Amino acid sequence: MPSPARTLFDKVWDAHVVTPEREDAPALIYVDLHLIHEVTSPQAFAELDARGLSVRRPDLTYATLDHSTPTTPRAPGARPIYASPAARHQVETMEANCRRHAIRLAGWDSPDRGIVHVIGPELGLTQPGQTIVCGDSHTSTNGAFGALAVGIGTTEVGHVLASQCLLQRKPKTMRVYVDGELRVGVGAKDLILAIIAELGAGGAAGHVIEYAGPAIEALSMEERMTVCNMSIEAGARAGLIAPDEITFRYLQGRAHAPKGAAFEAAKARWAQLRSDADAVFDGEVRLDASRLAPMITWGDSPDMAAPVDSSPPAPSSAKMTEALAYMGFKPGEALLGEKIDAVFIGSCTNARLSDLREAASVMAGRCVKAGVRMLVVPGSEAVKRAAEAEGLDAIFRTAGAEWREPGCSMCIAMNGDSGRPGELIVSTSNRNFAGRQGQGVRTVLASPATAAASAVAGAIADPRRILEASHAQ
Amino acid sequence: MRNEPILTITAPAFTLPEANVDTDQIIPARFLTTTTRGALGEACFHDWRFHGDGSKKAHRLNDIAQGEARILVAGHNFGCGSSREHAPWALKDFGFRAVVTTRSADIFRSNALKNGLVICEVDEAAHAALMDRDGLEMSIDVAAGNITAGNITARFVLEPFARTCLIEGVDPMGYILAQGEAITRFEAGRAA
Numbered sequence: 149m150p151s152p153a154r155t156l157f158d159k160v161w162d163a164h165v166v167t168p169e170r171e172d173a174p175a176l177i178y179v180d181l182h183l184i185h186e187v188t189s190p191q192a193f194a195e196l197d198a199r200g201l202s203v204r205r206p207d208l209t210y211a212t213l214d215h216s217t218p219t220t221p222r223a224p225g226a227r228p229i230y231a232s233p234a235a236r237h238q239v240e241t242m243e244a245n246c247r248r249h250a251i252r253l254a255g256w257d258s259p260d261r262g263i264v265h266v267i268g269p270e271l272g273l274t275q276p277g278q279t280i281v282c283g284d285s286h287t288s289t290n291g292a293f294g295a296l297a298v299g300i301g302t303t304e305v306g307h308v309l310a311s312q313c314l315l316q317r318k319p320k321t322m323r324v325y326v327d328g329e330l331r332v333g334v335g336a337k338d339l340i341l342a343i344i345a346e347l348g349a350g351g352a353a354g355h356v357i358e359y360a361g362p363a364i365e366a367l368s369m370e371e372r373m374t375v376c377n378m379s380i381e382a383g384a385r386a387g388l389i390a391p392d393e394i395t396f397r398y399l400q401g402r403a404h405a406p407k408g409a410a411f412e413a414a415k416a417r418w419a420q421l422r423s424d425a426d427a428v429f430d431g432e433v434r435l436d437a438s439r440l441a442p443m444i445t446w447g448d449s450p451d452m453a454a455p456v457d458s459s460p461p462a463p464s465s466a467k468m469t470e471a472l473a474y475m476g477f478k479p480g481e482a483l484l485g486e487k488i489d490a491v492f493i494g495s496c497t498n499a500r501l502s503d504l505r506e507a508a509s510v511m512a513g514r515c516v517k518a519g520v521r522m523l524v525v526p527g528s529e530a531v532k533r534a535a536e537a538e539g540l541d542a543i544f545r546t547a548g549a550e551w552r553e554p555g556c557s558m559c560i561a562m563n564g565d566s567g568r569p570g571e572l573i574v575s576t577s578n579r580n581f582a583g584r585q586g587q588g589v590r591t592v593l594a595s596p597a598t599a600a601a602s603a604v605a606g607a608i609a610d611p612r613r614i615l616e617a618s619h620a621q
Numbered sequence: 622m623r624n625e626p627i628l629t630i631t632a633p634a635f636t637l638p639e640a641n642v643d644t645d646q647i648i649p650a651r652f653l654t655t656t657t658r659g660a661l662g663e664a665c666f667h668d669w670r671f672h673g674d675g676s677k678k679a680h681r682l683n684d685i686a687q688g689e690a691r692i693l694v695a696g697h698n699f700g701c702g703s704s705r706e707h708a709p710w711a712l713k714d715f716g717f718r719a720v721v722t723t724r725s726a727d728i729f730r731s732n733a734l735k736n737g738l739v740i741c742e743v744d745e746a747a748h749a750a751l752m753d754r755d756g757l758e759m760s761i762d763v764a765a766g767n768i769t770a771g772n773i774t775a776r777f778v779l780e781p782f783a784r785t786c787l788i789e790g791v792d793p794m795g796y797i798l799a800q801g802e803a804i805t806r807f808e809a810g811r812a813a
Binding site: 167173238301306313449569582 | 650
């Protein structure tokens, strides 16, 4: 009898079952890569200490500093100046825990430091078919490689440190199939915002999403990461994309990727990682990429997204009415031209080299509108080096933007980078929750191109106007 | 190691009907620089309760005593957003013993149940009825999966292992470590 058709997710899951799921207990799933950072790990290490436990596989664990770390520019070798003694203590606790348990840390002196979801792929730690966990909901970013990458809580971080395993019920599956071709000025961020608007903030709860279709296959690895990154904003457990030649080309030569004959062998294995043609998903959603416009959010939940050249819908729930009141937007009134206070280019969603190039292509030869603050925060030391090597930092600086050190920065605003009450910020990050970028701050999520165009205009702007003007020249 | 079993919870209800309450509302990120557990009650729903200058806002959350046991009746998709376990920690430190909702976010639910914050997902009709019980006593029978409030009875189903952990005080870390041999076998099988 032929074996039943399986999805990509099923294949990765099946290969990691240590003990199968039973009615009275979840499966025990083996973890190939455990990424950790300073915010969600200290209590887990304390739990290990309290129980006299050690880290089972320090060799499968990798740490970085990103959330509480300052991004203020500083001279080489200069000590970072923290936003608070607590932030400093948290970073020092991470450093001490890594030393004590022999865990590799991309710390202050490392050329590899950066946002945890940026450096995993960049270093080749992230590979197709792996199970990856991190005490962070945007771990789904790594799913772009065909890995099963899930965000976990601190108690589970402790479980994985001690056992390299995670207790999990098998989630359901959903396929998001995207046909067509993205038009000029419309990118991966616009695509995922449109998908989230379609699914709703909890629409994919309990599911792992597989993104598929011609529009997904046409995306670069960095664009695929942007898509998978925001799976959690639709409530999904994870998001993944089948690996292909684009994936393999990205991985070849990365520091931790297999080399030589081992790479060829791995590639042959990885090429098997795709959903069988007749695999059945628990849910399916279809979109046509060619119908999409640049997207922005008009409310305080990532699913409240609409084309940049539209206006917020008439509210059909109390939640929508409250969101519009918080944002100060009115249904039927154009979002374009709405005056802004700041622009943030950064975060695990949009702080990779291609994102900075996209923003720089809009900024080149233009200036940030007087009175608007613009922060550009590269996702990692490597992104920063590469951007500087091609002069992107100079474009941003000349335009009047701040070019800062790598970190999560104003996406989560816990390192001192935050807006002031009432400010309207166009941000390339992933969450527009009330107060996310500082108490009372109003966040508009957008692509790097839309954020850059808005910085130039001093108001919410359509990047297509600038891009089309550039093309016409 | 065993935890204190949680069999029943009886406390006044506190209602927050808003949908999609995210973990940034439950505890803003600037309170996450902690390295220990506990003492997060003040940070719970901080920006709903306090102005930027620290003065109190006129929010119903400020009308109840912090630390007093309550059952939170919350809107749909409660706890969406980040994986921060500080969210259930803060809710517990504030006094909440359980959250009754139509659906909670996956990571939040998983985190909450590991911290003895019982998550009861009920159908919409029961939820609407319970949402009208602000300030009134509510009882949760964790083992049976029942909520009673006045003449209302509602059913909820916990993931079976989480239920066992709650009512028998089973420690998940101990449960996982007891499977050490299977883990070693799995590792050996892959190395081969």
